Amino acid sequence: MDIRPNGVFCAALTPLDADLAPDHAVFAKHCRHLLDEGCDGIALLGTTGEANSFSGAERKALLEAAVGAGIAPSQLMPGTGVPALTETVDLTRHALSLGVTTVVMLPPFYYKDITDDGLYASYSEVVQRLGDPHLKIVLYHIPQMSHQPIPHAVIARLRAAYPATIVGIKDSSGDFANMTAMxxxxxxxxxxxxxxPLLLPLLKKGGAGCITATSNLVARDLAYVFAHFNDGDAALDAAQQRVVKARERASLFPQIAALKALLAQRTGHIGWHRLRPPLVPLSQENVDQLLATALVQEPA
Known part of the structure; x- marks a missing residue:
């Protein structure tokens, strides 16, 4: 049986209420919409979801709300990696208690220049303390944010020690050569x-899929790319072009704020405009500029 995650997973945004707390009802509605659009799952509480701006209790409550709203635990991949070993264990154990078996795990990211031995020990200690055969960990390589890369040598050691647990990696480095090498x-x-935009070329190299931010807006196109990446026809080219243009549009301004502004415009819900400090919403001038930016024609 293939235990690896594969498909299109949305790095879901987190809507906030007037007190800047996660809005559970709106989030659950968004999850259902993403699944209806073709996502294979929801990677909540990651970078795009502002996870590191939320407390452990807030993170647990949001995951509980998603499961309580009827989102299948098998379709949820929460981020559970934080700098403190014991909190990483606690967040991961909580996810397992809800029936969630696959988590996305950042390396400990406060101390810099840690050794390969230290990085291996951190992940290994989490796996050993949990001792759950159902647990599947997707490593999270995003060195431009964490300042802690996950070297191939560490991946090799972890896979050798825990082959049924260390099942994949989300590579947000933008380094396509690193992805193909793995x-x-x-x-x-x-x-x-x-x-x-890297989903299509990565699939052609044997990649498993994506966990991406712009899927909050173009999940249908990404799902089409995943299903038809070998077709090489006009419909695939058009879907890929829409994905690329949507990513470029969201990158005109700080990405999380831009994506939230675009989702607020699409849904009409003000909660999508809000961000938890230190992140801040776009100015109205920037929102107007963003909304005025032309996109290629969307699918009918």
């Missing part, structure tokens, strides 16, 4: 693109 080195390891 596909070549690690048989049966799910390499997931962290940037929407």
């Amino acid at each position: 596909i070549e080195k690690f048989e049966g390891f799910a390499v997931l693109a962290g940037a929407d």
Whole structure:
């Protein structure tokens, strides 16, 4: 049985209420919409979801709300990696208690220049303390944010020690050569693109799918790319072009704020405009500029 995650997973945004707390009802509605649009699952509480701006209690409550709203635990991949080992264990154990078995786990990201031995020990200690055969960990490589890369040597050690637990990696570095190298080195390891435009070329190299931010807006197109990446026809080219243009549009301004502004415009819900400090919403001038930016024609 293939235990690797594969498909299109949305790095879901987190709507906030007037007190800047996660809005559970709106989030659950968004999850259902993403699944209806073709996402294979929801990677909540990641970078795009502002996870590191929320407390452990807030993170647990949001995951509980998603499960309580009827989102299948098998379709949820919460981020559970934080700098403190014991909190990473606690968040991951909580996810397992809800029936969630696959988590996305950042490396400990406060101390810099940690050794490969230290990084290995951190992940290994989490796995050993949990001791749950159902647990599946997707490593999270985003060195431009964490300042802590996950070297291939560490991945090799973890896979050798825990082959049924360390099942994949989300690579948000933008380094396509790194992604393809992992596909070549690690048989049966799910390499997931962290940037929407890279889904198509990565699939052609044997990649497993993506966990991406712009899927909050173009999930249908990404699902089409995943299902038809070998077709090479006009419909695939059009879907890929829409994905690329949507990513470019969202990158005109700070990405999370831009995506929230675009989702607020699409849904009419003001909660999508809000961000938890230190992140801040776009100015009205920037929102107007963003909304005025032309997109290629959307699918009928």
